[in-house]
Amino acid sequence: xxxxxxxxxxxxxxxxxxxxxxxxxxxxxxxxxxxxxxxxxxxxxxxxxxxxxxxxxxxxxxxxxxxxxxxxxxxxxxxxxxxxxxxxxxxxxxxxxxxxxxxxxxxxxxxxxx
Amino acid sequence: xxxxxxxxxxxxxxxxxxxxxxxxxxxxxxxxxxxxxxxxxxxxxxxxxxxxxxxxxxxxxxxxxxxxxxxxxxxxxxxxxxxxxxxxxxxxxxxxxxxxxxxxxxxxxxxxxx
DNA sequence: TACTTTTATCGTCGATTTACGATTGCAAAT
DNA sequence: ATTTGCAATCGTAAATCGACGATAAAAGTA
Numbered sequence: 001x002x003x004x005x006x007x008x009x010x011x012x013x014x015x016x017x018x019x020x021x022x023x024x025x026x027x028x029x030x031x032x033x034x035x036x037x038x039x040x041x042x043x044x045x046x047x048x049x050x051x052x053x054x055x056x057x058x059x060x061x062x063x064x065x066x067x068x069x070x071x072x073x074x075x076x077x078x079x080x081x082x083x084x085x086x087x088x089x090x091x092x093x094x095x096x097x098x099x100x101x102x103x104x105x106x107x108x109x110x111x112x113x114x
Numbered sequence: 115x116x117x118x119x120x121x122x123x124x125x126x127x128x129x130x131x132x133x134x135x136x137x138x139x140x141x142x143x144x145x146x147x148x149x150x151x152x153x154x155x156x157x158x159x160x161x162x163x164x165x166x167x168x169x170x171x172x173x174x175x176x177x178x179x180x181x182x183x184x185x186x187x188x189x190x191x192x193x194x195x196x197x198x199x200x201x202x203x204x205x206x207x208x209x210x211x212x213x214x215x216x217x218x219x220x221x222x223x224x225x226x227x228x
Numbered sequence: 229t230a231c232t233t234t235t236a237t238c239g240t241c242g243a244t245t246t247a248c249g250a251t252t253g254c255a256a257a258t
Numbered sequence: 259a260t261t262t263g264c265a266a267t268c269g270t271a272a273a274t275c276g277a278c279g280a281t282a283a284a285a286g287t288a
Contacts, residue, residue: 240278
């Protein structure tokens with residue numbers, strides 16, 4: 001249906017893109033995994049585990065916070081970072097909805113494009 | 115570049131980041147959804163559905179192809195794009211593995227960070 | 229107060245992304 | 259062979275990203 005161009009993308013598309021973008025860097029994937037394993041929690045410990053400088057890690061944490069995947073609470077002189085369960089619930093829903101629309105490789109070749 | 119702390123990131127982390135990055139733009143999310151709905155299939159039709167120029171859409175398709183989520187087969191003068199089921203299977207596994215590590219909001223507050 | 233520790237922010241740099249119009253290439257039709 | 263139509267690529271410009279060192283801010287300690 002050759003309709004007119006859409007002014008914007010849907011809210012779900014933009015939210016999903018935002019979360020996916022936050023996970024679109026190996027360092028940020030590594031950070032959330034480290035936080036999930038509870039092996040580390042404080043920014044300084046993350047720096048020790050990652051091949052990045054302190055300022056770069058802090059920047060990645062800022063982006064993960066902006067995406068709602070991580071939250072940090074001040075604990076004295078340091079900051080304790082942990083995963084935001086609510087944010088991950090949203091991410092689960094968004095990715096789940098998208099993947100539900102996508103093809104399953106039931107048929108081996110299954111291309112059958114057009 | 116001058117990184118000398120630990121090893122780099124795992125293969126899974128890099129693969130996941132690559133797929134997430136490909137989905138990290140609303141236009142690319144919209145494209146795969148349009149392809150999934152089978153409403154459109156050809157580049158030109160995608161252009162009509164999106165608020166982007168032909169060259170920009172082609173560029174997004176190229177990135178989705180590079181990420182293994184889309185494949186295009188030449189069909190006469192036009193190109194028929196379709197989702198790559200194998201690529202989506204990989205994406206499912208990568209995201210599934212990551213989400214399996216992430217917290218579920220079972221416990222309401224559950225922060226209990228440190 | 230002064231000092232230390234920890235993290236956030238600033239400023240900068242190069243690389244990449246995003247977008248576009250214009251051009252090229254390719255396959256079918258004339 | 260020429261024309262037509264669609265898609266990929268080129269070239270370019272603005273914006274963003276990713277990284278770093280340096281510096282500031284905040285909190286505890288001496």
